[in-house]
Amino acid sequence: MKDFCVADLNATVSLNGFPCKPVAEVTSDDFFFDGLSKEGNTDNPFGFAVAQGNVLSFPGLNTLGISMNRVDLAPRGINAPHSHPRATESIVVIKGKVLVGFVSTSNVYFYKVLTVGQMFVIPRGLVHFQYNVGHSKASLLTAFNSQLPGAVIVSRTLFASNPPIPNQILTKTFQVDDDVINSIKSKFA
Amino acid sequence: MKDFCVADLNATVSLNGFPCKPVAEVTSDDFFFDGLSKEGNTDNPFGFAVAQGNVLSFPGLNTLGISMNRVDLAPRGINAPHSHPRATESIVVIKGKVLVGFVSTSNVYFYKVLTVGQMFVIPRGLVHFQYNVGHSKASLLTAFNSQLPGAVIVSRTLFASNPPIPNQILTKTFQVDDDVINSIKSKFA
Amino acid sequence: MKDFCVADLNATVSLNGFPCKPVAEVTSDDFFFDGLSKEGNTDNPFGFAVAQGNVLSFPGLNTLGISMNRVDLAPRGINAPHSHPRATESIVVIKGKVLVGFVSTSNVYFYKVLTVGQMFVIPRGLVHFQYNVGHSKASLLTAFNSQLPGAVIVSRTLFASNPPIPNQILTKTFQVDDDVINSIKSKFA
Amino acid sequence: MKDFCVADLNATVSLNGFPCKPVAEVTSDDFFFDGLSKEGNTDNPFGFAVAQGNVLSFPGLNTLGISMNRVDLAPRGINAPHSHPRATESIVVIKGKVLVGFVSTSNVYFYKVLTVGQMFVIPRGLVHFQYNVGHSKASLLTAFNSQLPGAVIVSRTLFASNPPIPNQILTKTFQVDDDVINSIKSKFA
Amino acid sequence: MKDFCVADLNATVSLNGFPCKPVAEVTSDDFFFDGLSKEGNTDNPFGFAVAQGNVLSFPGLNTLGISMNRVDLAPRGINAPHSHPRATESIVVIKGKVLVGFVSTSNVYFYKVLTVGQMFVIPRGLVHFQYNVGHSKASLLTAFNSQLPGAVIVSRTLFASNPPIPNQILTKTFQVDDDVINSIKSKFA
Amino acid sequence: MKDFCVADLNATVSLNGFPCKPVAEVTSDDFFFDGLSKEGNTDNPFGFAVAQGNVLSFPGLNTLGISMNRVDLAPRGINAPHSHPRATESIVVIKGKVLVGFVSTSNVYFYKVLTVGQMFVIPRGLVHFQYNVGHSKASLLTAFNSQLPGAVIVSRTLFASNPPIPNQILTKTFQVDDDVINSIKSKFA
Structure with a gap:
């Protein structure tokens, strides 16, 4: 608005979104972002x-x-x-x-x-x-x-949450046994 | 509105949502639904x-x-x-x-x-x-x-789409080999 | 967002909606509500x-x-x-x-x-x-x-507001005389 | 958009809102309305x-x-x-x-x-x-x-709908007897 | 909501929109505004x-x-x-x-x-x-x-901002030379 | 939805937005656009x-x-x-x-x-x-x-609309005389 x-x-107040910085302190730099200009590390x-x-x-x-x-x-x-x-x-x-x-x-x-x-x-x-x-x-x-926007990364959501989703949920979901689930979980430990 | x-x-016109039935044809039954009253088959x-x-x-x-x-x-x-x-x-x-x-x-x-x-x-x-x-x-x-609301069912989305998501995507995603992917895919065939 | x-x-800040509890303090119980499980008193x-x-x-x-x-x-x-x-x-x-x-x-x-x-x-x-x-x-x-969602209960809105809606409004609205209005108001006193 | x-x-298609007149046929008069300039009949x-x-x-x-x-x-x-x-x-x-x-x-x-x-x-x-x-x-x-915006006129909604709301609903709502309800209904017949 | x-x-907290006055302090006067009743000075x-x-x-x-x-x-x-x-x-x-x-x-x-x-x-x-x-x-x-709603007043936006938009932007925009731009800017100084 | x-x-029906292509005819190419890959002509x-x-x-x-x-x-x-x-x-x-x-x-x-x-x-x-x-x-x-998103290009909006905005509006707006307005209008003819 x-x-x-x-x-x-x-801010000490937590909202869905954020409170505003006082208008008097806003400068051109607030509308600028330089975090996309460099190549990331894909190693x-x-x-x-x-x-x-x-x-x-x-x-x-x-x-x-x-x-x-x-x-x-x-x-x-x-x-x-x-x-x-x-x-x-x-x-x-x-x-x-x-x-x-x-x-x-x-x-x-x-x-x-x-x-x-x-x-x-x-x-x-x-x-x-x-x-x-x-x-x-x-x-x-x-x-x-x-x-x-948020990101729901499927592999991490199912196999690397904190605390973990119980194996019985995942074996039933993928119709596999515990070995498969444990193997995948170990990759994301 | x-x-x-x-x-x-x-309707022959396809929208995001649907065109309306003529108001003159709307009856009380249009606001009623009986599809939730019976237990579904969980077999x-x-x-x-x-x-x-x-x-x-x-x-x-x-x-x-x-x-x-x-x-x-x-x-x-x-x-x-x-x-x-x-x-x-x-x-x-x-x-x-x-x-x-x-x-x-x-x-x-x-x-x-x-x-x-x-x-x-x-x-x-x-x-x-x-x-x-x-x-x-x-x-x-x-x-x-x-x-x-739509539903993105994770297992079917990844392992039972039409056409299938290529195995190289899924092996990389879950850090497993083709056998595991093929095994899961077979459950949803 | x-x-x-x-x-x-x-919270001391009043919003349309509410400020958020700090994320670090959120637990599973925050998404749970047990207030619908018991039958209410209809007496x-x-x-x-x-x-x-x-x-x-x-x-x-x-x-x-x-x-x-x-x-x-x-x-x-x-x-x-x-x-x-x-x-x-x-x-x-x-x-x-x-x-x-x-x-x-x-x-x-x-x-x-x-x-x-x-x-x-x-x-x-x-x-x-x-x-x-x-x-x-x-x-x-x-x-x-x-x-x-809020609820506008018609009877209470018209006949039991605080302060009361003046009788001249209600007699004109329902095309009745003061006796009828006063009688209904008395039921909600 | x-x-x-x-x-x-x-239009033959009924939407929530209306389809658009072809842009080529739109003129200044489409953004003009003269229905508010005369006093209405309050008799x-x-x-x-x-x-x-x-x-x-x-x-x-x-x-x-x-x-x-x-x-x-x-x-x-x-x-x-x-x-x-x-x-x-x-x-x-x-x-x-x-x-x-x-x-x-x-x-x-x-x-x-x-x-x-x-x-x-x-x-x-x-x-x-x-x-x-x-x-x-x-x-x-x-x-x-x-x-x-629509308008829910309380008196007409409760006492002059088509078909009528049954008296038993209205007597219970206002805690009055049938005579009062029938009397009010008669004013809106 | x-x-x-x-x-x-x-309020000390700045939002997009404003925090609410405590409900207990709200009176009828909060929904009333008398700032439109007098003719403004058009001199x-x-x-x-x-x-x-x-x-x-x-x-x-x-x-x-x-x-x-x-x-x-x-x-x-x-x-x-x-x-x-x-x-x-x-x-x-x-x-x-x-x-x-x-x-x-x-x-x-x-x-x-x-x-x-x-x-x-x-x-x-x-x-x-x-x-x-x-x-x-x-x-x-x-x-x-x-x-x-906010208002973007074209003339003030282009010719009277603080700091001023550089002349080279405006001469290119309107395909005129500095004299014209400076002349217009002077009217809004 | x-x-x-x-x-x-x-489509023959005009909406704010557009009707949908039948789902059965939708292909991957419908989500693809190649119009941004070539440099435009800036001459x-x-x-x-x-x-x-x-x-x-x-x-x-x-x-x-x-x-x-x-x-x-x-x-x-x-x-x-x-x-x-x-x-x-x-x-x-x-x-x-x-x-x-x-x-x-x-x-x-x-x-x-x-x-x-x-x-x-x-x-x-x-x-x-x-x-x-x-x-x-x-x-x-x-x-x-x-x-x-649409685009309101200030110069074209004020000086090259069809039909033209009358000069008296523009001279008053920019506090200049007809010569300046006519000169700018001529650049966009």
């Missing part, structure tokens, strides 16, 4: 790095309903299947060649290999992933229609 | 049945932003981990003893065993499940703040 | 009891856009005509036989007698009621797409 | 007239989320207690002296006598009225944050 | 005055999604081209004869001369103006579907 | 080109609330001052060095020079511009939280 409400991340089992330009890192986005991320992927690197509970996502490839895919609630898998400058859209709340199918590093910019 | 807009499910590997009172089965809900389901669970039956891309869910147990749980985007697992008349809430878009921990059948009523 | 924001009902002139599972009694609902009530009705008991200024309502009968009805803004009365497990929907803001037409107690669960 | 969508009130038992500038009479308001009414009141005339299920209302008196009041869901009656140019606001969904306390005609302009 | 939340304009180069009934002057509007202004115009006076970033506007002429116009994003100019009681609507975010084409003073009431 | 609703741009007086990835060019965005544009700027090229009536905008520079600025409704000018990978946000509805301050071409990606 105001032009803007730059987040006061250190991990997933060959993956993400830099998030959401309200927690870029307080000027507070109440404005938008945010952006940068994803870097090593060759065969993956941004593992996940969903955003509060946003649609649009993707533009900045470097490399990337398979993007999502699955609808009717269980249809939609996918496409994107090269530089190409765009794809992931409807809100659906599980999707990005996978570098090229021979060199790949980078993407993603935009969300939420200041804090 | 009208009091109601009973869905014309057979399947998951010991699970769901009856959905959403706009597709109950056209009177169109534009009204609410829907309800009935879930029946055999002993050790599960409503497997899933998320609703477009709704918060509230749950009330009608019969039996049920473990309900969800995982936040910070990967915290919240859970509770509910008995008859007890209520639990699942924030929108988060992965959750219900599991019958009692010795007899259990039933739940769930309410959603959407006329068509 | 966050997964959840459990209401801090004792009153209306044969009516309601238990409300809204944000004021169940702080975990804060910002989540859903709530649920339990209504108990003695035989011939009534949940008197009222409207919810901020929500659509869906109703499922849990016990007994109940007449539910609402009136549209075009003044059409829609109604239905429901038995156990049957569902009915009341579009947002319309006047509706529930009346036990059976010979034993009846119970209903109602769901709302608001964490605090 | 477009600048505007002038309602095609004669009726309520001393009341309303002219509605909503999407049904002023198709250019479609999708724009605003509408305005003109209310004329004879001395002692009343715009009887009613609520708008889909809008907050603001009121400005254009002529005369008017008592405006509303009752909150906590049953508090708020009211004020307004003279020309004075403004009052009625929160969405609450029961309110306007009553001419002056010795000459009064006129008001009211604005709503909906293109079709 | 509450009936109302009268703004506490002096300035634009022959223009505006009185704003928004949340900053009328705290009772907080969270209610509506506000109203009064505009007074001397003969040939103008409410210069501007847009409201957060609201649709409806206009009713109270006195005089006024040209109202707006330009769509397709660059079509829609306009109309209004006399007393006539209504016009300006879709949200579009540039519009009001100009007194009569021989005497004119007055308008405008309603907005926002408690704080 | 559905996962997606790919726009049927050729014009403004040194400017824009490619728009909104619902009109990329029907898969329909109902999803997001869109993206690509802007190319020659050295000293400008994306002239404009506002988006229906969206906040975030900007990331892909190539070159660009001055971005906006003016708040309090008339404060906020601005920043961005280099590759840097991000800036423009609150919804505010006037803003981008200007290439480098010595080579510059490119930006912009994201919007609307499928069709």
Whole structure:
């Protein structure tokens, strides 16, 4: 209801969203974010790095309903299947060649290999992933229609929560025995 | 913007939501649904049945932003981990003893065993499940703040989509080899 | 914009909605509510009891856009005509036989007698009621797409407000004389 | 999502809201409405007239989320207690002296006598009225944050619906006997 | 989510919108505003005055999604081209004869001369103006579907901001040289 | 309310938004857009080109609330001052060095020079511009939280509408004489 409400991340009052920094203290720098300009470190089992330009890192986005991320992927690197509970996502490839895919609630898998400058859209709340199918590093910019879209990473949600989801839930879910569940859990320990 | 807009499910125009049945043809029965009154058949590997009172089965809900389901669970039956891309869910147990749980985007697992008349809430878009921990059948009523919340069932989304998600995506995601992925896929074939 | 924001009902800051309890203090119990499991006392002139599972009694609902009530009705008991200024309502009968009805803004009365497990929907803001037409107690669960739907109970609003609405307003409204107005007012004193 | 969508009130497709007139046929007159400029006829038992500038009479308001009414009141005339299920209302008196009041869901009656140019606001969904306390005609302009706010007129809703609400509901509601209900119903026949 | 939340304009916490005054301190006067009843002073180069009934002057509007202004115009006076970033506007002429116009994003100019009681609507975010084409003073009431619609006044935005927009931006924008820009800037110094 | 609703741009029914293509005809290509991958032609007086990835060019965005544009700027090229009536905008520079600025409704000018990978946000509805301050071409990606944000280009809106805004409005607005207005109008003829 105001032009803007730059987040006061250190406020003592906790809201859904954040209180505003006093208007008199707002400067041009509050609308600026430099966290997406450098390539991330993809030296991990997933060959993956993400830099998030959401309200927690870029307080000027507070109440404005938008945010952006940068994803870097090593060759065969993956941004593992996940969903955003509060946003649609649009993707533009900045470097490399990337398979993007999502699955609808009717269980249809939609996918496409994107090269530089190409765009794809992931409807809100659906599980999707990005996978570098090229021979060199790949980078993407993603935009969300939420200041804090959140991410439910399927593998970590089921196999690495704190406390853990009991095995009986997971064996029943995947119709496998404890060995399989324990094996997967061990990868995320 | 009208009091109601009973869905014309057979309209030739497809919208996000549905066109309205002519007001002159609307009767009391359009606001009534009898699909939740009978126990579902839980004779399947998951010991699970769901009856959905959403706009597709109950056209009177169109534009009204609410829907309800009935879930029946055999002993050790599960409503497997899933998320609703477009709704918060509230749950009330009608019969039996049920473990309900969800995982936040910070990967915290919240859970509770509910008995008859007890209520639990699942924030929108988060992965959750219900599991019958009692010795007899259990039933739940769930309410959603959407006329068509949708359901992303994690296991089916990843292992039973059409067409299938390639194995290389899933082995990388769960850090397992093809055998494990193929084994799980076979359960959902 | 966050997964959840459990209401801090004792916060010194008053908002439309509530500030959040610190995330570090949130536990599974914050998403649980046990206020709907017991039958209410219907020993009153209306044969009516309601238990409300809204944000004021169940702080975990804060910002989540859903709530649920339990209504108990003695035989011939009534949940008197009222409207919810901020929500659509869906109703499922849990016990007994109940007449539910609402009136549209075009003044059409829609109604239905429901038995156990049957569902009915009341579009947002319309006047509706529930009346036990059976010979034993009846119970209903109602769901709302608001964490605090509010209730405008017609009889109390017009005849028992504080301060009272002047008689000249009410006599003109109902085209009756003071005796009738005073008589009704006396029932709600 | 477009600048505007002038309602095609004669479209064969019925929506919640209206389909748009083709853009090529839209003219300045579509954004203009002359239905509020003349005083209404208040020669009726309520001393009341309303002219509605909503999407049904002023198709250019479609999708724009605003509408305005003109209310004329004879001395002692009343715009009887009613609520708008889909809008907050603001009121400005254009002529005369008017008592405006509303009752909150906590049953508090708020009211004020307004003279020309004075403004009052009625929160969405609450029961309110306007009553001419002056010795000459009064006129008001009211604005709503909906293109079709709807109106639930309490007296007509309860006592003049089609079909009628059964007496047993109304006698129980107001704790009076059939004579009183029948008497009031007769005024609205 | 509450009936109302009268703004506490002096709260130490800054929000997008305002915290609420304690309910126990709310009185009828909180829903009343007398700032639109007097004619404004139009003795300035634009022959223009505006009185704003928004949340900053009328705290009772907080969270209610509506506000109203009064505009007074001397003969040939103008409410210069501007847009409201957060609201649709409806206009009713109270006195005089006024040209109202707006330009769509397709660059079509829609306009109309209004006399007393006539209504016009300006879709949200579009540039519009009001100009007194009569021989005497004119007055308008405008309603907005926002408690704080904001106003981007084109001339002041481009030529009188603080700090100033550099001339090279403005000469390129309007394809004129510095003299023209400096001349216009001087009128708003 | 559905996962997606790919726009049927050729539907005979006109809506605010678009009807959906039949689900059975939806393919992966509906979620893909290749219109942002090529540099635009900036050989014009403004040194400017824009490619728009909104619902009109990329029907898969329909109902999803997001869109993206690509802007190319020659050295000293400008994306002239404009506002988006229906969206906040975030900007990331892909190539070159660009001055971005906006003016708040309090008339404060906020601005920043961005280099590759840097991000800036423009609150919804505010006037803003981008200007290439480098010595080579510059490119930006912009994201919007609307499928069709619209653009009000100030210069074209005031000086090149169809039909034209009368000179008397513009001379009064900018406090200049007809010569200046006619001169600017001639640049946009």
